Amino acid sequence: MTDEATQRLQDAEEHKKSYDGIMGAATEVGVPGALGLTMMFTSLVMANGVLLSILAGVAVYVLSHIIVKMFFSHH
Known part of the structure; x- marks a missing residue:
């Protein structure tokens, strides 16, 4: 059961990295x-x-890029 819990934790971290990359792009x-x-x-x-x-x-691209960066800068 410990191996399964470790694997799930690693999968969750990998999914979070993937999600953050996609949302960032x-x-x-x-x-x-x-x-x-x-x-x-x-x-x-x-x-x-x-x-x-x-x-x-x-x-509009530059302005919206700046606004989006300010909106998501709380990370």
């Missing part, structure tokens, strides 16, 4: 990237021009 890159692309394509549909659309997408 999703919040640091995925969410800001999706919001940036959304803003870029919305700006294109509104006929604001390609350059302004790219700049808006980059600005």
Whole structure:
């Protein structure tokens, strides 16, 4: 039973590392990237021009990345 408990503890630690890695990638890159692309394509549909659309997408990406980092900085 001790071997099984040790194995379960190791599995739980490995799952936690995997979860933290996935959530870190999703919040640091995925969410800001999706919001940036959304803003870029919305700006294109509104006929604001390609350059302004790219700049808006980059600005939203940077801003949302900063906000997400501040929100999850309690770790």
